[in-house]
Amino acid sequence: MPTRLFKWSFALLVVLAFISADSGDILYFWHKLIGYALLTLILWRVMWGFAGSTTARFSTFVTWPWRVVGYAVDLARGRKPRYLGHNPLGAWMVVAILAIILFQAVTGLLLFDDKFAEGPLYAHAPAPVQRFSLAWHNRLSAAMITLGVVHVAANVLYTFVRKEPLIQAMVTGRKPAAAYADAVETRGGSLGLAAALLAISAAIVWGGVYLAAGMGAFR
Amino acid sequence: MRIRIILASLAVIGCAGAVLAQTPSPVSQRQTLLKEMGAAAREPGLMLRNQQPFELAKVQAALRTFAQHAKTLPGLFPAGSFTGETAALPIIETQRAEFQSIFANLDRTATEAQTSITNEASFRTNFPTVAGNCGTCHRTYRRPQT
Numbered sequence: 001m002p003t004r005l006f007k008w009s010f011a012l013l014v015v016l017a018f019i020s021a022d023s024g025d026i027l028y029f030w031h032k033l034i035g036y037a038l039l040t041l042i043l044w045r046v047m048w049g050f051a052g053s054t055t056a057r058f059s060t061f062v063t064w065p066w067r068v069v070g071y072a073v074d075l076a077r078g079r080k081p082r083y084l085g086h087n088p089l090g091a092w093m094v095v096a097i098l099a100i101i102l103f104q105a106v107t108g109l110l111l112f113d114d115k116f117a118e119g120p121l122y123a124h125a126p127a128p129v130q131r132f133s134l135a136w137h138n139r140l141s142a143a144m145i146t147l148g149v150v151h152v153a154a155n156v157l158y159t160f161v162r163k164e165p166l167i168q169a170m171v172t173g174r175k176p177a178a179a180y181a182d183a184v185e186t187r188g189g190s191l192g193l194a195a196a197l198l199a200i201s202a203a204i205v206w207g208g209v210y211l212a213a214g215m216g217a218f219r
Numbered sequence: 220m221r222i223r224i225i226l227a228s229l230a231v232i233g234c235a236g237a238v239l240a241q242t243p244s245p246v247s248q249r250q251t252l253l254k255e256m257g258a259a260a261r262e263p264g265l266m267l268r269n270q271q272p273f274e275l276a277k278v279q280a281a282l283r284t285f286a287q288h289a290k291t292l293p294g295l296f297p298a299g300s301f302t303g304e305t306a307a308l309p310i311i312e313t314q315r316a317e318f319q320s321i322f323a324n325l326d327r328t329a330t331e332a333q334t335s336i337t338n339e340a341s342f343r344t345n346f347p348t349v350a351g352n353c354g355t356c357h358r359t360y361r362r363p364q365t
Contacts, residue, residue, distance in 0.1 A: 026350045027267060114257050115353045116264035135363045219268035 002048065002194035003056040004173055010041050014101065014148065021141070028117040029219065032108070036205050036217075039105040042098055043201040044194075051197070053189035055085035060182065062095060063088050082164065084180035090166075093151055100144050107133035107140075109209070120213035246305050249295035252288045259284040260353070263346060273339040278346065282329045282336070285349060289326035293319045306362040318360055325352040 013034050020031035049058040061083075071088040074081050081087075086094055109119040110133035122130060159167045169175045209217040243251070259281040265271035266278070296318070301309040311318045328349040336342050 024347075024351055024354075026347050026354060027264075113354075113357075115260055115357075116267065116350060138363045216268060216270050219270070 001173060002189055002191065003053060004170060006041060006045055006048070007170060010038065010045075010101075013038050013041070014144070017104075018141070018145075026116045027219065028113075032117075032119070033218070035105050035108045036209060038101055039109075040198075040201045040205045042102050042105065043204060044198050045098060047197045047201070048189065048194065051189070051193060054186035056189060061086040061088075061091040063091060065092075068092055080162070081181045082178055083182045084175060084186065085182055089154070093147070093154070097144075097147055097151065100140060100147060104137060104140060104144065107137040109133075111137055118216075120209040120217035124212060245295040245297055245300055246303075246307075249292055249307075250305075252292055252295070256285060256288050256353070260350060263342075263350070267343065267346065273342060275336070275338070275342075278336060278342055279333060282333045282349065285329035286326050286333070289322045289329065293322045308360050308362055311360050314359075318356070321352055321356045324355075325349065328352065 017031060017034045017038065020034055021028065023030070025031070048056055051057075054060055068088040068091075071081065083090075109121040110125045110129055112118040112122045112130060113134060119133070122133075125133070155166050155170075158164045165175065262271060262274075262277050263281050266273045296307060296311050298312055301307050301311065332345050332349050335345050
């Protein structure tokens with residue numbers, strides 16, 4: 001359940017991040033707050049990836065790149081290996097999305113848009129880092145849109161064409177019993193641990209930006 | 220006689236060269252003006268974010284700078300000036316009318332704001348309308364900064 005709550009909150013926040021970036025707010029007030037929230041969730045997800053439920057753990061689904069190729073070849077040949085957790089392609093999509101949003105969040109902390117919007121760590125960063133952050137925060141937003149479209153399309157394809165109920169599984173947390181390639185039994189994660197890790201992430205992110213920039217981080 | 224004509228010609232050419240070397244190019248002129256607008260925007264931005272007390276005089280000065288430079292800038296983006304040491308994108312040439320309309324909007328809104336902004340409340344309401352023109356232009360017509 002914590003993983004599913006994370007996933008859907010994360011997706012909603014990414015969409016809101018795009019909307020808030022284009023809303024004409026010269027201070028990017030909501031965009032910054034959404035960025036801090038996304039950074040909190042990413043920190044949580046990374047910790048959860050080591051201590052959470054079986055299917056959420058990186059050790060369960062993150063594989064070497066050649067396994068992804070092998071999986072893709074299997075698909076192309078019409079074999080249908082099924083995975084209880086994330087399949088190898090999906091696994092790398094998870095990693096890619098987390099990585100790109102993490103990069104966006106960090107560059108966001110470090111940039112000033114030459115006008116009115118300044119990240120809380122900007123004043124503490126050397127000039128080349130400031131310039132790099134501004135340039136790449138703008139450039140990578142397009143890449144995230146591409147990833148998002150591919151991600152949604154793939155899941156729609158799997159669920160409705162290949163009849164693998166991925167979207168339902170991400171909502172209910174259940175998949176029908178079958179010969180899965182990755183695991184037979186899974187254990188859920190501890191809700192108490194999830195809550196504690198979330199509190200820790202929030203303290204790090206929101207406390208950190210406050211220490212760096214005071215109330216300016218929230219304006 | 221011929222020597223004197225040659226020497227006089229060389230002197231004229233030398234002077235002309237010196238004058239041309241002194242005249243700033245459109246690129247460096249526009250960079251100077253745009254940097255001045257950025258500098259003018261700084262303190263009003265801090266005021267909007269409650270990091271500096273509101274001061275009407277500084278806001279009015281910024282608005283005057285915006286309106287003034289918005290009149291000069293459109294003429295500083297001639298064809299062929301979008302390569303080399305500039306962040307201005309070639310799309311300015313193909314979308315010249317839209318590009319110039321942003322400066323016109325900046326001039327108009329900054330001029331109106333000089334009358335309509337009289338206190339902090341009207342500053343918070345009206346200043347973003349003026350300042351939004353900066354991002355509108357940059358989003359399409361400025362190369363991502365590196």
